[in-house]
Amino acid sequence: MMLKRNPLISNLVYIPLIAYSILIALPMVWMVSSALKTTREMFSSPFSLPTNPQWGNFVQAWNSGISGYLINSFFITLVSVTVIVMVSAMAAYAFARMKFFGRIPLYLILIAGFAVPVHTTLVPLYRMLNGADLLNTYPGVIGPYVAFGIPFSVLLMFAFFVQFPSEIEDAARIDGCTTWQMVFRIVLPLSLPSMASVAIFQTVLLWNEFSLALIILSDESMRTIPLGLSKFQGQWTTDWPSLLAALTLASIPMLIIFMLLQKQFVNTLGGFSK
């Protein structure tokens, strides 16, 4: 398919492409390299590589709270994503494969939740969680995280279950399986790839979630990574390299997971428009 290509022209394409790629890469490279400089070096030579790497900046960032934020983010994301995947898979299966009264209206209401911005619910959510003494608690933030993750996850899993071969269900029924045995022993284990897609998508969203965390978690000890970073801002007006080290530490876990699971990421996040 490249037979008729003029080699000069096809190489010229790389000039704008590489120029654009530098624009994308530069902020990230600057972030990491400045995090390893002294404040003075950061001012005097912003584009050079660090001459004498200041690993102490990372220690400083780690000790100023990042470690705790990472633990909070990790726990909250893990529990929320697990619950979202389980609950959405069960519901999506029922919506796609079973007959019951109110199936279509219930499904449509749930799916419509996909379009609801969290900011339209902040005030009542805050009042509700405040009244229930759930502000600054794990359940108080995991509840809304799960609820806002459900619509899109059900949508994705529904599309998967609609195509699920009915022969397998029929065979299971003939063997005398109950609905529960069929769902939990046969259907869900066979749906792991699609559940993994949902899990990847929700992990990226929740690891980076900010708005709900901002109103629900105000205690220093409860902060997640994005919330912690936003609080560093303005606190560290003199120690820029440590702020950049904190940014690097906060971004690296997702970037590493992305590098490892690159193909799945691109397929999951890129494919959902189809």
Place this chain on the structure above:
Amino acid sequence: MSQNRLSERTVSVLRRVRTDHPARLSWRETRDAYILVAPAVILFAIFVIYPLINTVLLSFYQYGLTDPDIKFVQFDNYIRLFQDPIFWRALRNNGSILVGSVAIQVTIGVVLAAVLSRGIRWGKTFFRTLHFAPIVMSAVAVGVLWQLIYDPGIGILNHTLRGLNIRPPVQGWLGDPNLVMLSILLASAWQYTGYVMTIVLAGMQTVPTEIYEASGLDGANEVQNFFFITLPMSRNVIIAAILITMIGAVKVFDIVYVLTRGGPANASQVLGTYIYYNAFTLNQAGYASAIAVVLLVIALIFGVLQLRFTRQV
């Protein structure tokens, strides 16, 4: 194939009817289905539906965030809304972000996708990975990073401009009311253009290569291919990308909050940040709820558009 399937399904239904009493089975199926959907529906009802109903109801009241007493004021919040220049500016800023994001992100994203899918011989995976990477960073991290890039003192942007003998803006990129929206747009485009590219690239790769081979025999060049084959054949996925970008612009909050808090002097306020500002800074939760209702209506319109244009449902 489909007929074969149908007959198999009929057989299975017949089997069920033979082994089980149909009425009893459907009652059991209904009960089981309700149990399966219950956790999702209940969680959704408590944390999304119930707050949404409250947002609409409470938009007719005047109250503070944690006040136990609320005062019914009819349409006062809405009347105030229509007379509030900051509300209109916020709405207009959402509009600017919407138009600007579509113009920047979708244009660059589509061209990049076309180049990656047809135009280059090596490095496709490398470029795709690099351009996608900013998406897995949080908008907060991107915001803090770009705030430092825009910083008049230490930022690399002004450093570069000074090197090129260009005078940077006196009030700073985020301090100048006329530049602040553009600065937010660029930071946001840095993060999300690769996302648009990824979506569109996935669509372009489904265009059969035979079409390009045929057009090659007819002597078409790659630019003609782009306009007459790639673009029309990727129409649906480009529309989907535009809608996703638009919905992102309606929901925008994190990057604006981190970069400017809606400032300077409300110049970069968007609906999301203005709701937050009214409710959590000014303690005018009733007024914030009225703004939230406007945001909800806009978001639902775009949501319906998206469901109609994509094949997801």
